[in-house]
Amino acid sequence: MKVFASDCTFDYSWEEVSTANWRKYCPWNQSSTHVIAVDTLSRGVDASTGILRAERLITCQQSAPKWINALIGGKDTSHVYEISYVDPESKKVTMCSTNLTWANLLSVRETVTYQPHTSLQTKFTQDAQITALCGGWQKVKNSIEDFTVERFGQNAKRGREGFEAVLEMSRRVFGEQRERQQHDSMKMAA
Numbered sequence: 111m112k113v114f115a116s117d118c119t120f121d122y123s124w125e126e127v128s129t130a131n132w133r134k135y136c137p138w139n140q141s142s143t144h145v146i147a148v149d150t151l152s153r154g155v156d157a158s159t160g161i162l163r164a165e166r167l168i169t170c171q172q173s174a175p176k177w178i179n180a181l182i183g184g185k186d187t188s189h190v191y192e193i194s195y196v197d198p199e200s201k202k203v204t205m206c207s208t209n210l211t212w213a214n215l216l217s218v219r220e221t222v223t224y225q226p227h228t229s230l231q232t233k234f235t236q237d238a239q240i241t242a243l244c245g246g247w248q249k250v251k252n253s254i255e256d257f258t259v260e261r262f263g264q265n266a267k268r269g270r271e272g273f274e275a276v277l278e279m280s281r282r283v284f285g286e287q288r289e290r291q292q293h294d295s296m297k298m299a300a
Contacts, residue, residue, distance in 0.1 A: 112255040114238040114262045118270060119231050122277050124201045127224050127232040130280040131194075131203060134273050135168070141272025144171045146187065162196040172211070188212070201226050216258065217241040234270070238262055 120127055135145045146169045153164040168190040188211035195204045203224040209216070220238040227233040240262065242254035 111239055111241040112259045114240065114259050114266070115236070116263070116266055117233065117235040119227050119233055120274070120277060121231055122281065123230055124224065124226040124232045126277060126281060127234075128196060128201075128203050130273070130277050131205075131224065133280060134269075134276050136276060138279050139272040139276050141268045141275070145169070146171060160198055162194075162198075164194045164196075166192045166194070168192060168207075185211075215243055216254065217243060218258070218262070236266060 122130070133139075135142045135148050147167075149167045149169070151165040151167055153162065155162050170188050170190065172186050172188045188209065190207050191210055192205055192207040194206075195202075197203075203222075205220075205222040207220045207222075209218045218238055218240050220236065222234070222236045225233050238259075240255050240258045242251040242258070
């Protein structure tokens with residue numbers, strides 16, 4: 111098993127980040143064009159804790175080399191199962207995901223969290239446990255895991271850059287809407 115770990119700080123409040131998180135696969139995010147569909151399987155709020163729990167199925171355009179798909183009978187799409195928890199009390203978003211495609215050959219279990227760093231910044235942490243399931247072929251297993259960790263790191267960097275674009279667009283679009291609402295409310299009160 112190999113581990114990928116990363117963290118950074120976004121210069122946006124936790125409220126902005128936790129809201130924009132649901133828009134990260136939107137059309138204006140050029141880093142997520144490989145995402146074909148995001149289907150919500152279930153969602154609900156625990157009445158006693160206030161924690162929102164959501165399950166989603168994310169369908170992506172497969173990025174594996176064509177020869178690998180041909181060799182093991184892969185398809186052009188892949189699927190990821192994600193469970194998210196949003197705790198408004200502790201201000202923490204936790205997302206846990208695992209690959210469904212090729213899960214018998216490679217297991218990728220990722221955990222992402224967003225928590226306030228300051229009132230205007232949000233701490234992002236990401237780790238992934240990557241395990242190639244090749245039986246006793248240790249050299250092959252290590253090579254697959256090393257390659258996957260490297261690819262995961264490249265994709266994580268692009269994902270963070272894309273999420274920054276979503277955050278900026280959300281701030282512009284929804285900030286302007288809030289300003290208009292506040293302006294209209296002040297006019298009505300006067």
